[in-house]
Amino acid sequence: MKxxxxxxxxxxxxxxxxxxxxxxxxxxxxxLPGDPARLALGPEATKEQVEALRRRLGLDKPFYIQFxxxxxxxxxxxxxxxxxxxxxxxEDVLVYFPATFELITFSMIIAVIxxxxxxxxxxxxxxxxxxxxxxxxxxSGVSMPRFWLGIMFQIIVAYQLGLLPxxxxxxxxIEPPKHITGFYLIDSLLCLNMEAFVSSLKHIILPAxxxxxxxxxxxxxxxxxxxxxxxxxxxxxxxxxxxxxxxILIYKYTLRNAxxxxxxIIGLLYGYFLAGAFVVETVFxxxxxxxxxxxxxxxxxxxxxxxxxxxxxxxxxxVNLVVDVLYGYxxxxxxxxxxxxx
Amino acid sequence: xxxxxxxxxxxMLYRLKKNKLSILGLILVSxxxxxxxxxxxxxxxxxxxxxxxxxxxxxxxxWEHPFGTDEMGRDVLSRVILGSRxxxxxxxxxxxxxxxxxxxxxxxxxxxxxxxxxxxxxxxDVFLSVPSMALVLAVSAVVEPTMENLIFAISFGWWPWYTRxxxxxxxxxxxxxxxxxxxxxxxxxxxxxFKEILPNLIPILxxxxxxxxxxxxxxxxxxxxxxxxxxxxxxxxxxMIGNGRLHLPGKWxxxxxxxxxxxxxxxxxxxxxxxxxDALDVKLE
Numbered sequence: 001m002k003x004x005x006x007x008x009x010x011x012x013x014x015x016x017x018x019x020x021x022x023x024x025x026x027x028x029x030x031x032l033p034g035d036p037a038r039l040a041l042g043p044e045a046t047k048e049q050v051e052a053l054r055r056r057l058g059l060d061k062p063f064y065i066q067f068x069x070x071x072x073x074x075x076x077x078x079x080x081x082x083x084x085x086x087x088x089x090x091e092d093v094l095v096y097f098p099a100t101f102e103l104i105t106f107s108m109i110i111a112v113i114x115x116x117x118x119x120x121x122x123x124x125x126x127x128x129x130x131x132x133x134x135x136x137x138x139x140s141g142v143s144m145p146r147f148w149l150g151i152m153f154q155i156i157v158a159y160q161l162g163l164l165p166x167x168x169x170x171x172x173x174i175e176p177p178k179h180i181t182g183f184y185l186i187d188s189l190l191c192l193n194m195e196a197f198v199s200s201l202k203h204i205i206l207p208a209x210x211x212x213x214x215x216x217x218x219x220x221x222x223x224x225x226x227x228x229x230x231x232x233x234x235x236x237x238x239x240x241x242x243x244x245x246x247x248i249l250i251y252k253y254t255l256r257n258a259x260x261x262x263x264x265i266i267g268l269l270y271g272y273f274l275a276g277a278f279v280v281e282t283v284f285x286x287x288x289x290x291x292x293x294x295x296x297x298x299x300x301x302x303x304x305x306x307x308x309x310x311x312x313x314x315x316x317x318x319v320n321l322v323v324d325v326l327y328g329y330x331x332x333x334x335x336x337x338x339x340x341x342x
Numbered sequence: 343x344x345x346x347x348x349x350x351x352x353x354m355l356y357r358l359k360k361n362k363l364s365i366l367g368l369i370l371v372s373x374x375x376x377x378x379x380x381x382x383x384x385x386x387x388x389x390x391x392x393x394x395x396x397x398x399x400x401x402x403x404x405w406e407h408p409f410g411t412d413e414m415g416r417d418v419l420s421r422v423i424l425g426s427r428x429x430x431x432x433x434x435x436x437x438x439x440x441x442x443x444x445x446x447x448x449x450x451x452x453x454x455x456x457x458x459x460x461x462x463x464x465x466x467d468v469f470l471s472v473p474s475m476a477l478v479l480a481v482s483a484v485v486e487p488t489m490e491n492l493i494f495a496i497s498f499g500w501w502p503w504y505t506r507x508x509x510x511x512x513x514x515x516x517x518x519x520x521x522x523x524x525x526x527x528x529x530x531x532x533x534x535x536f537k538e539i540l541p542n543l544i545p546i547l548x549x550x551x552x553x554x555x556x557x558x559x560x561x562x563x564x565x566x567x568x569x570x571x572x573x574x575x576x577x578x579x580x581x582m583i584g585n586g587r588l589h590l591p592g593k594w595x596x597x598x599x600x601x602x603x604x605x606x607x608x609x610x611x612x613x614x615x616x617x618x619x620d621a622l623d624v625k626l627e
Contacts, residue, residue, distance in 0.1 A: 024469070025480060145601055151583070282568060297479055
């Protein structure tokens with residue numbers, strides 16, 4: 001009963017937080033030093049044209065009126081017109097978001113699988129050379145500038161070895177699969193379009209690995225630490241003393257507990273992935289929301305900047321909500337703590 | 343009291359010494375500081391931060407130019423060495439600003455609480471509702487690309503993490519007996535916050551700060567790479583990679599070496615921070 005109350009309260013918290021984010025990003029975007037109308041029209045435009053666009057965009061009104069207009073617009077489901085694409089930012093977001101979502105999800109799957117595996121291996125082989133090598137590699141992984149790593153992948157794997165394409169989401173001569181989920185990998189499978197599937201798989205590998213490297217290292221460290229913690233516990237020692245082979249013990253009993261430790265950072269990792277997407281999408285010309293956002297920033301396309309920030313904020317808040325709710329669902333101890341705390 | 347502190351310090355140094363990787367981190371960090379301090383003397387062509395040599399553009403690595411030359415004939419090694427100063431100044435400034443602001447706000451919110459306290463924490467939540475990178479990017483696109491503004495932009499996204507960290511710590515420290523003793527003696531709130539509680543936060547702030555140093559430098563280079571960093575010809579690692587990328591795949595040395603410098607710097611601070619965490623016995627989530 002109380003857990004349900006917790007979920008409701010936790011969900012409702014998102015609304016004021018996102019409203020605060022809207023105020024914050026609106027304020028940041030409106031103190032832009034350049035004149036967005038002038039930037040959008042270019043140096044050729046006459047003063048009258050610029051003035052007309054300013055009026056059309058409502059830039060001649062006071063700050064709080066502009067804000068109210070924006071909120072009213074938002075309630076109608078519009079994010080305002082992009083100064084660059086001349087479409088509603090909402091439409092643009094819907095076009096670009098699936099690409100980012102697909103990249104992040106694919107990358108997350110790689111990171112969780114490899115990270116957990118490495119965590120188990122290093123914990124099982126603790127204090128051997130295998131363990132040491134992977135721990136040093138993990139350190140390197142979290143210190144690696146992602147944009148540089150991406151470029152190195154492009155030089156070696158794409159240019160030198162010619163194994164994978166350098167940029168884009170699919171080969172330009174292949175028609176993208178029909179829009180069902182927006183994920184090229186899933187859509188092409190649903191349409192049984194193997195050519196498109198192979199092409200998009202080839203395109204996603206390098207950016208996804210670039211994005212996944214640092215999270216792999218983080219997951220590995222957490223899984224290793226919690227596996228070692230589990231191995232100190234009585235049940236492990238008893239089972240081992242009774243002659244249960246260590247392999248069965250590790251895979252059947254310890255892993256389950258250690259895996260929930262990895263879950264605890266997934267919410268945080270989504271933040272890393274979103275932040276990483278800004279550079280990875282730029283390096284690999286991945287047509288996603290982050291790349292769209294960077295272009296909006298460089299062209300001072302403020303409606304797009306606000307829109308992208310809000311969408312990222314909403315997505316991030318929802319992920320964290322789901323993670324919070326899941327913990328409570330999976331682990332009764334945490335659920336109890338939530339009930340006591342609130 | 344004093345003898346106790348000295349003993350603590352000795353133990354800390356002992357634990358730090360036992361961890362070989364963190365000693366390596368300390369040596370590397372010292373080396374980077376040394377290079378940054380004496381960059382003009384160490385760099386073979388210190389004038390190459392701005393000087394153009396049209397006659398020797400795009401030379402691959404050689405004895406004369408171990409890291410090659412760039413699209414304006416400038417020595418890449420010299421620019422990487424000179425760039426260390428920009429990165430370190432940026433990193434240190436960001437950490438100082440973010441730690442001071444975050445600590446003061448966290449202390450107020452945690453110790454005083456009340457309306458102001460919850461207001462601070464709600465604002466912190468707003469900042470943390472989106473990956474910091476998005477805010478840093480938005481601010482850096484709005485302001486003029488100068489060093490001061492870059493520091494401002496990165497700190498803008500960074501302080502909330504410290505506010506939340508300090509807030510959590512203060513909430514538990516508040517219940518400790520030494521704080522209650524000071525309260526019952528009638529010590530003013532300011533005294534308790536800064537003289538009683540703050541000293542206990544130093545270890546965790548040092549550890550988080552040294553771990554974050556690397557990431558602040560990394561963030562600075564990301565902005566440079568995206569074209570939102572300090573203006574060329576300032577030798578900044580990220581900007582150098584961003585420019586070098588235009589000359590791929592042929593001129594690999596333009597992107598490889600500055601990236602290696604970023605990697606080694608972040609790596610060193612991570613090693614040091616990790617060692618300090620063990621030595622100071624600090625638990626970070």
